[in-house]
Amino acid sequence: MTIAKVRTPLTDPEKVFHYTDLQRTKPTRENDPYDYMPGWGNRHQSEVIPGTLPAGQNNPQANRYGLYTEGITYSAFAAPRQVNKSTYMYRARPSAAHGGYNKIESRAHLENCFLSCNPSVQTFPGLAEWRPFPLPPADEPTDFVDGLHTLAGSGDPNLRQGLALYVYMLNASMPGRAFCNIDGDFLFCPQTGILDFQTEMGKLLVQPGEIVVIPRGVRFSVNLANGQKAARGYITEVWGAMWELPDLGPLGGHGLANPRDFLHPVAYIDEDLHRPFEIVNKSNGKYVAIKQDHSPYDVVAWQGNVVPYKYDLTKFSSQNATSVDHTDPSVNTVLTAKSHDPHTPLADFIWFGPRWDVASNTFRPPYFHRNSASEFLACLYGKGLGRDEGFLPGGASFDGGHTPHGGFGDEYINEMQLQVNEPRKILENQMTIMVESSRTLLFTDYARHGCGTLEKAADPKAWDKLPDRFSSHPGIKQLLQRVRDDKAAAAERLAFYHEGGIAGPPLPAA
Template sequence: MTMSYQTGFLNHFATEAVAGALPEGRNSPQRPAFGLYAEQFSSSAFTAPRAENRRTWLYRMRPTTQHGRFLPYGGAPLLTAPAAAHTSPNRLRWDALPLPDASVDFVDGLVTYGGNEGIAIHLYAASANMDNRAFQNSDGEMLIVPQQGALLVTTECGRMDVPPGFICVIPKGMRCRVELTDGLARGYICENYGAPFRLPDLGPIGANGLANPRDFETPVAWFEDRDEPCEIVQKFNGSLWTTTIDHSPFDVVAWHGNSAPYRYDLARFNTIGTVSFDHPDPSIFTVLTSPSDTPGTANCDFVIFPPRWMVGEDTFRPPWFHRNVMSEFMGLIHGEYDAKEGAKDGKGGFVPGGASLHNQHNGHGPDVDSTAKAMAAELKPHKIDNTLAFMFESRAIIQTTEFAINGGLLQSDYDACWSGFPKARLP
C-alpha cells in the first residue's frame, strides 16, 4: 500500500488530486473548476487568534448539505457515558479487550471505559471493514492508537495507513472510514472535547527534542467517485445518529488549510532523559497536549514510554511512587512496561491491549518485584527496549462506565501487586 503525505505539524497545506481543481487567489470563487463546490471546514471559531485558527477549504463534488434526517442509531451498544455511580478512588487494571468472533466494524466495536468533561476514553476491537458507511464525530477530536492490526483510515482530506506504533488524529466533525489491513484490529481512542491537540512547549529543553513538527504527516488529496448508498453514522451530544446519502462522502478533489487529519510514527519521538541522577517527571514523554485554561495543567496529555537509555547514577530508575494531581489512563501497545511485571502463568499483569487507571491523588508506582529488582540492579547504562506504553493524562477525575467495572475484564487482584513491601528498618 502506497500513500502520499505532506509533512509538518499544522502547516497550511494545499493539495489537489486533479490538476486545476484548486482555485488561485480566492477561497470560494463564483464558479469553482469542474463544477466543484467550495465548502469551509472549521474546527475553531471564526474569530480565534490567527495562531489558533484552524480551518480548511474543501472543493468537493457535492456539498455535505445533501442528506436527509438523522435518526437514532442502534449499534455500538458499549459506546456509553461514564457515571459517578461506577467511579471510585480505587486503582484499576483490565485484561486485554477480546477480539470479536462475529463481523464487527470499527464503529460497532467501540467500547467506552471512562471519561470526564474534557475527554472520553474508548477501546475498539474490530473484525470487518466499514463498507458503505462513514463515521463523523461531532463531539470531539479523535486520537487513535492502534495496538493490533494496521488501519487504513480514509478521510475527506485523503487516506492514511496507520499500523501499530503509529497514531492518527481526526479533527472534530470530519468524516472517516476505517478498514482493516490485517483482518483484525484492536486499539485505543482518546476523544478530546477540549482545545485541539498540539505540540507541547519545550521550555528549557530548547529548540529540539520530543516530537518534531516535520515528522507529522497529513494526507494529500484523494477522492472517491461512487454513486451508491452510504450510511453516515454521527456521534452528536453523546449519542449516535444515522442517515444515508446516495454517494460517497469522500469526494473532496482538492483542499487547502490547516484543519486536517494527521499521523505520526511514535518511533520518531526523541526521548530526553537524565545523565546524572533521578528519574525525570513523565512530562518529558509528552507527544501532544490539549491545554486548559490553567497554564501548565492540561485537559489531556498524550504521553508515551518508548525504548530509551537509562544512565542515571545512584538513583532509582523506574518511575517513582507518586500521587498526582492528574488522572492517568495507561495502555500497552507491545512489550512489557518497566514499572510493572507482565502476566504470570498467562493471567493478570499489565498486558498489550489491556489498560490501567490511576485517578488523581491515589498512590501508585512500580510493583514489589519491579522495585526489588531496581533497588538491587547494577547501575550500568541500560536500554529499555522492545516496549511501547502510553498514557492519556487528564486534570479531572476519569469516571468509569458500567462495562469498565462489570464487563468481566477488570482484574480483581490489582492491589496485590503492591502488597509485601518490607518495612524500612530504622537504627
C-alpha cells in the same frame, strides 16, 4: 587497522530502538503505500487534478469541473490567527445533499456524560487493571461503529469541556459507511491490527506504534488494511480543546515529537462516487445517521488546516536525566490538550518506549508516588509497564489522582539492591502509552463490568513484595531511643530559659 562494522538495517518496527534503525530514506514504514505532506500547524493544500484549487480566492463564482465549494470551520470565526482553524473543500456534491438525520441501533457502548449526577458512571477509588479487551468473534462482523466502547471520562461534550477514553475492537471494514465525530477530536492509538483510514482529505495507513488524529467534524472510515482480520486499540477524545505540541522550554527548538514527523494525507477520491452511503454522527455521545446517494469521499481538492494527521511513535526524540534522579513523565509528552487553567493541561498523551538510562547513584525506575493526575496506561506491544511484571498487550491499567502507586515487579523491587551505575538500554522491544489528565475520571459500566476483563483494584501481595526493612534494620530500636533521649535533653535545656531561669535586673523607677 580498524575494520568498519557493517550496519544492517532492521526490518521490524516493533524491534527498533528508534525509527532510524530502519535506515529508511522515506518518512514512512515499508508497508505504507500512501504519500503524505509533512509538517505541523501548516495550511496544507492538495489536489487530485492539478489546477483544481482556485487561485487568489476561496469561493469563486464557478469552480473548475463543476465542483462545489464547501467549508469546514473548527474554531470561532474571529479566533486569533494562531488558533483559527478551517478548511475549504472542492467536491463533486456538497454534504448538505442528504436525506435527514435518524437514530440507529448499535452494539457500541457509548457514554459521554461524565458528571457526578450521572448514576451510570463512577470513580475507581484506587487502582485498576484490565486484561486484554476481547476481540469480536469471527462469526460476528463488527465495524468501528459497533466496536467502539467508552471506558472513562470527565466533563461533557455539551459543555465543550472534558475528555473521554475508549477502546475499539473490530473485525470488519466500513464499506458504504462513514463516521463523523461532532463532539471532539479523536486520537487513535492502534494496539493490534493495521488500519486503513479514509478521510475527506485522503488516506492514511496507521499501525501499532503509530497514532492518528481526526479533527472534530471531519468524516472518515476505519477499514482493515489488506491481510488484517481484526484490530484493537485505544482512543482519547478531547472536548473544547485541540491536540497541540508541548512547549519545549529550555530544550530549545528540537526534541520530543518533532514537527516535521507529523504526516498529512493527500487528496483522494473514490472511483465510484455514485453509491449509497450512511454517515454515522456521534453527537453529544449519541449516534444519529444520515443517508445519501453519493460517496462522502469526493473531495477533488482542498486547502486548510483542519486536516487529519499521523505520527510514528518510534520517531520520538526522548530526553532524560544524564546525571542523577528520575525525570517526571511529562518529559515524554507527545501531544497535549490545554484546559482552561493555563498551568494544568486537560490531557497529555505520553510515550514510554526504548531509551537509554544513565542516571548514576539513582533509583532509576519511577519512585513510589501519589500524583495529582489521573493516569491511564496501555501496552501496545512487548512487555508493558505496569505494577506487576508487565501487563499484557491489549490490556490497560489506571492509577487515580493522589492514589499511592508504583511497580511491584521483582526487577522494580530489587533495583535498590542492584546498585546499577552503568548506562543501559531500557524498555526495548516494547511500547506503552499513557494518557494523563488533571481531571478525576469516572468509569462506565462497560469498564467496570461489561467488558469482563477487569482484573483487580489492587495487588493483594503488595505487603509481601514491599516488606518493612526499616523496622528490621540492625540497631534501629536503639537509634530511635537515642533520638527520644536527645529530644528530651534538648527540651530540658531550653526549659531553663522559659520556666524560671535567672531573672534579669529590675526596671528603673519612673
